[in-house]
Amino acid sequence: MDKQELKKVGLKVTLPRMKVLNILDSALKRHLSAEEIHNELLNSGEDVGLATVYRVLTQFETAGLVKRHNFAGDHSVFELDQGAHHDHLVCIKCNRVIEFVDDIIEQRQRDVAADKGFQITDHSLNIYGLCGECQ
Amino acid sequence: MDKQELKKVGLKVTLPRMKVLNILDSALKRHLSAEEIHNELLNSGEDVGLATVYRVLTQFETAGLVKRHNFAGDHSVFELDQGAHHDHLVCIKCNRVIEFVDDIIEQRQRDVAADKGFQITDHSLNIYGLCGECQ
DNA sequence: ATGTATGCAAAACATTTGCACCTGG
DNA sequence: CCAGGTGCAAATGTTTTGCATACAT
Numbered sequence: 001m002d003k004q005e006l007k008k009v010g011l012k013v014t015l016p017r018m019k020v021l022n023i024l025d026s027a028l029k030r031h032l033s034a035e036e037i038h039n040e041l042l043n044s045g046e047d048v049g050l051a052t053v054y055r056v057l058t059q060f061e062t063a064g065l066v067k068r069h070n071f072a073g074d075h076s077v078f079e080l081d082q083g084a085h086h087d088h089l090v091c092i093k094c095n096r097v098i099e100f101v102d103d104i105i106e107q108r109q110r111d112v113a114a115d116k117g118f119q120i121t122d123h124s125l126n127i128y129g130l131c132g133e134c135q
Numbered sequence: 136m137d138k139q140e141l142k143k144v145g146l147k148v149t150l151p152r153m154k155v156l157n158i159l160d161s162a163l164k165r166h167l168s169a170e171e172i173h174n175e176l177l178n179s180g181e182d183v184g185l186a187t188v189y190r191v192l193t194q195f196e197t198a199g200l201v202k203r204h205n206f207a208g209d210h211s212v213f214e215l216d217q218g219a220h221h222d223h224l225v226c227i228k229c230n231r232v233i234e235f236v237d238d239i240i241e242q243r244q245r246d247v248a249a250d251k252g253f254q255i256t257d258h259s260l261n262i263y264g265l266c267g268e269c270q
Numbered sequence: 271a272t273g274t275a276t277g278c279a280a281a282a283c284a285t286t287t288g289c290a291c292c293t294g295g
Numbered sequence: 296c297c298a299g300g301t302g303c304a305a306a307t308g309t310t311t312t313g314c315a316t317a318c319a320t
Contacts, residue, residue, distance in 0.1 A: 011299095011300095012293090012294060012295080012298095012299065012300070013294075013295095014293080014294070014299095014300060014301080015293095015301095016300080016301070017300090033284095034284080034285080035284085047302085048301085048302085049301070049302045049303065050285090050302095051285085051286075051287085051301085051302070051303075051304095052300080052301055052302070054284090054285060054286070055286085055287095055300085055301085056300095058285095058286090070205050070207065072205065072257075072259075074283070074284065074309095074310085075283085075284060075285090076284085076285090089247070089248065089251055089253050091253075092256060098251055098253070100247050100251065102243050102246075102247055104239065104243050105240050105243045105244070105247075108237050108239050108240045108243075109240070109260075109262055111237075112224070112235050112237055112240075112262070113224065113262055113264065116224055116233055116235065116266075116267070117266070117267035118224050118226075118233070118262065118264050118265070118266055118267065119264045119265045119270055120262055120263070120264040121227060121263050121264045121265070122207075122262075122263045122264070123260070123261060123262040123263060124259075124260070124261050124263075125244075125258070125259070125260040125261075126258060126259050126260075127244055127247070127248055127253065127255055127257075127258040128255070128256050128257045128258060128259075129248065129253050129254045129255040129256045129257070130253070130254040130256070131251075131252070131253055132251070132252035132253065135254055147274065147275070147318090147319060147320080148319075149274090149275060149276080149318075149319070150318095151275080151276070152275090168309095169309085169310080170309085182277085183276085183277085184276070184277045184278065185277095185310090186276085186277070186278075186279095186310085186311075186312080187275080187276055187277070189309090189310060189311070190275085190276085190311085190312095191275095193310095193311090209284090209285085209308070209309070210308085210309060210310090211309090211310090
């Protein structure tokens, strides 16, 4: 039950918050822009403002419930943060997103950072191209 | 001589274009935002508009002279494209950018893409954290 | 000369914020 | 009841664009 998630991070359980969580949780696409989420809300007949969607997403991000990504292009996309880190293959034609993890890449990144005296806080690896169906 | 670069890609040799190229070429920071480039221009006494800086950078990007990066944050940064692909370590405190290449990571990316039936056109790997001097 | 480039101001975007009103606990 | 949440409209910051003028060849 999502309500617990919200309470756990100190946010009141409100209708817009529940709705946004549910959309992120149940949508076919796991990676959605604020505007896409807003449209989903309007389609379900919920009269939630776009500003609220942004506010809620930002709060969720701060609370660690959601991850924000800046893929190529001008807007951010959001996905539910279910703990497991992963990187992304992004189709430049249909916008499909495929997640992957490669332990060797992860390890090499740590090595590179250590080699440069760098203390990693985060990283993002995005591979752009054409997915199988768009070639 | 930079003039040749411009002619080669079919752009007239104009003062703003030359200046922007020179700044990208000679600046201590290789990665600059449009606004930083604009400020450099104003400081050198050149009265170039910010819009022109954006136009010129976009043309350069299209021509393959410049690469645009969207690091975390809200604005793009540009660097001279000197052919050799590389990834970036970005200091979240001082904004320093360190370039690196790791052949193993490059190879694993190709493997992952192949495995998913994905045809790569581009990729970006950014590691965020604190550089040696900011820890 | 003449097609391109430029500067300026205004537009376009995604995102954020101020404020009066509403709502959850 | 009352702190916190929301909607709306207006502000923001970056990037783009329309248009009259200026420049490169």
